[in-house]
Amino acid sequence: MKKKIYAVCALVLIAAMFFSFAACDAGTTDTEQTTVAAMSEMPVGKEAMVNYYNSVINAVKVKKPAVKKFQSTENVSNIICGTEDGERNTLLEKAVPTLKKFVFAGTKKAFEESRNAETKYGEDLTALFPVSGESWSSTLTAADVESAEIEASEDNSRRTLTLVIKEPSVDVVKKAFNLGSEADRDAAVKEFRDKLKGYISFTDIESLTYTECRIICVINTEDNTVASVEYIRTEKITTTITGDGTLAGIGTLPCSFEYTYGEKYEMNWTDPSTTTTAEAD
Numbered sequence: 329m330k331k332k333i334y335a336v337c338a339l340v341l342i343a344a345m346f347f348s349f350a351a352c353d354a355g356t357t358d359t360e361q362t363t364v365a366a367m368s369e370m371p372v373g374k375e376a377m378v379n380y381y382n383s384v385i386n387a388v389k390v391k392k393p394a395v396k397k398f399q400s401t402e403n404v405s406n407i408i409c410g411t412e413d414g415e416r417n418t419l420l421e422k423a424v425p426t427l428k429k430f431v432f433a434g435t436k437k438a439f440e441e442s443r444n445a446e447t448k449y450g451e452d453l454t455a456l457f458p459v460s461g462e463s464w465s466s467t468l469t470a471a472d473v474e475s476a477e478i479e480a481s482e483d484n485s486r487r488t489l490t491l492v493i494k495e496p497s498v499d500v501v502k503k504a505f506n507l508g509s510e511a512d513r514d515a516a517v518k519e520f521r522d523k524l525k526g527y528i529s530f531t532d533i534e535s536l537t538y539t540e541c542r543i544i545c546v547i548n549t550e551d552n553t554v555a556s557v558e559y560i561r562t563e564k565i566t567t568t569i570t571g572d573g574t575l576a577g578i579g580t581l582p583c584s585f586e587y588t589y590g591e592k593y594e595m596n597w598t599d600p601s602t603t604t605t606a607e608a609d
């Protein structure tokens with residue numbers, strides 16, 4: 329009898345072990361992740377990363393995917409309002425974010441058409457995609473870049489490449505960014521003036537310098553096509569403001585602030601002409 333009991337126990341243990349191993353195998357199969365074979369090796373070093381970026385981004389205007397452009401960020405920070413003798417008007421500085429919301433709410437609709445756009449597959453991208461009016465999108469060199477970082481997704485299907493421009497002068501920034509025309513800038517200033525009329529008036533922009541410009545590019549590794557690219561630039565703007573109406577008490581004083589603006593482009597590389605009737609249905 330004891331032998332039979334031992335035999336049964338042994339069978340139970342063996343069965344338990346079998347199902348345990350089976351469960352482990354099943355779990356491994358379920359969680360096993362396949363990785364995408366990349367078309368090219370991961371670039372190493374700043375120069376290789378910049379060259380890689382130029383290669384994939386300059387192909388966009390040539391191959392003409394469908395592109396959707398939209399505003400990704402907009403912000404005002406580091407506000408300093410003060411008199412010539414160095415005294416700060418902290419009350420006005422605290423009020424600027426509220427004025428910012430007031431102004432942006434009024435200008436957003438006015439610039440919606442230029443800030444948001446969409447093209448179909450095969451349409452010309454010369455005007456829309458950076459750099460506007462050019463057949464290329466980047467002529468950056470390693471010398472123009474402060475830092476370059478690249479990271480692959482877990483399944484290696486995409487790489488995210490981030491470039492930060494070194495000492496971003498206009499001559500360097502325009503190698504990869506859309507800076508807008510003088511007409512666009514004049515239109516923006518006019519919108520601001522009209523919106524602030526009766527509260528604050530300001531001189532023309534006395535100085536504008538770029539403090540940081542970065543590019544975040546997401547690349548499909550299977551064919552080295554750009555999935556999306558975001559351009560973020562921060563400008564330091566200096567002007568002189570004068571209080572009007574109920575704000576007349578602030579007088580006239582210099583004011584500087586940083587304006588951050590980002591625009592993003594998303595690509596769809598599917599050629600509609602290759603879609604079969606069955607797929608379309």
